[in-house]
Amino acid sequence: METAPNPTEPVTEVIRAAGDHVPGLLQRVEERLAALAEGHGPALAEHAGATIAAGGKRLRPLLVFLAAGDADGDGLVRAATAVELVHSATLVHDDVLDGAVLRRGVPTVVATGGRGAATATGDLLFARAFAELVRNASPEQIRVLSDASCALAEGELLQRADAWDAGVSVERYLERCELKTARLFEAACRLGALEGGGEADGIGAFGRRIGLAFQLLDDVLDVSGPASRTGKHRGTDLLDGTVTLPYVLARERDPELAALDLRTVRDPAAAERVCDRIEATGALDAARRRALEIVDDAKELLPAGLSGRRRAALELVANGVVARYA
């Protein structure tokens, strides 16, 4: 890729491939999210309204729609909205814990409302997701979303339990990524397939691999920067005590990194130095290669019976996950 990566471009391309109905569906999700923010009184409108309206890539709703084929009913919009609400809930809670002031360029709920309001707002978005999805009258769909929601929280707990542990294994790291990220991507695909009347396992497995690659590449980006692109300094994970794949791979190549007490990495300048050192081992390239292999796996997992157009659109999403980090 020669041009500067633009995260919205692959999405535009996907929509072109997927069919004319997808932009309309995404617009209906925006409208539904806006209506929900308004419909819970001024407190939610004030706090969560900003977070919800500020958008984001809406990658998970897009996966719901692509997994559903040509379906475009209200049930599909509800499923996509529910997945995005769960995702938004976790962002709001993450911001509370990180004390983050800005997200997507707008003030966070914790910045405007304080910790109490932000914790409650996350809880409300989460409850709202189930209230939304239950209207599809499908216990199977609720099961998919509640299982993914459990996984999200378990992943967060695993991350906390492993904090500052420089010896975390690759397997343990991947397990955490599965729980924290991949399972909600899988849920998005499964919900789309269920609403669209298609087979859910193959496309669910695709979504899960894509989500895993997404998290790996996100973790690479935290080490590689540049800050001008990510909007935050390099090594924020290290400063949080979160050990990710680049460090795990670099540790095996650089004994001094392996011997590092992560708690001594306390400020952005120190984190930057560790990032340089990780990069010097070639671990970032190795982690990227691993993510690309996972994306290739994902494409292989797409069901054989998919229409050419649907397959093309899903493959573009897979490529888009990679392109964000090219």
Next chain:
Amino acid sequence: METAPNPTEPVTEVIRAAGDHVPGLLQRVEERLAALAEGHGPALAEHAGATIAAGGKRLRPLLVFLAAGDADGDGLVRAATAVELVHSATLVHDDVLDGAVLRRGVPTVVATGGRGAATATGDLLFARAFAELVRNASPEQIRVLSDASCALAEGELLQRADAWDAGVSVERYLERCELKTARLFEAACRLGALEGGGEADGIGAFGRRIGLAFQLLDDVLDVSGPASRTGKHRGTDLLDGTVTLPYVLARERDPELAALDLRTVRDPAAAERVCDRIEATGALDAARRRALEIVDDAKELLPAGLSGRRRAALELVANGVVARYA
């Protein structure tokens, strides 16, 4: 009541009235809660296990069972477990916000695991509630629980929005209690009725009134103490900026209380003085009377067709709510 109130006594009496199957059902809820704490890996077992195992009154599961009549299937246990999980999730999040060190005599999740682990643990308990209830394959039951969960979070947001506002009206206060407490009591009754195959509206309305009275009396107790009974000093709500019915009623009787800037009440000694002043107006008795009226209303709302034994058990629960505060 002449003897010192013992919160477990009315429950024992209720169980005796309700029938021999109720203790077995409550025991199955305990076992299920313990299994869930074990089943999410060491992180949840460590953190939430203690909270869950430490018990509590299990008033909400009891309501589920009483509302279900003679039913005793696994679906009923799942419904009761789900309601208790939602309740536990809110307790864990409340403790994060209050920085509470002990609950029910055991260390809180936030005390043992920190804010991050506690926020994630609350999220997990919440997600687990839906994963549990979905096994009943009833969208209607999921709707009841998700609506109540939304209400809980909205009540929390309302409380934060009204913090330090000495001019909060009685209506606004009652609205907050409905959202924060009454709606989950109602959900417990509705779920029981749905699983038991009975009519859910009347018994749901009963549960809602009982929950409202429960919250009113809890707020009275925060002002009346004694600390030896509540385990915390008097006036913790005032120190949090939470304006409750005793203050609202006292404000109309004592102009100096009405003129008070709540932000100047900053330490337990100051809160104690305000509590004394509220008590001197007779507002505590007025608030208690209001709660008793609500309990009487609740009993009136019980469906006419209930068996004598079931009615007796539910009325005992209603009386038990009052007795806790006698």
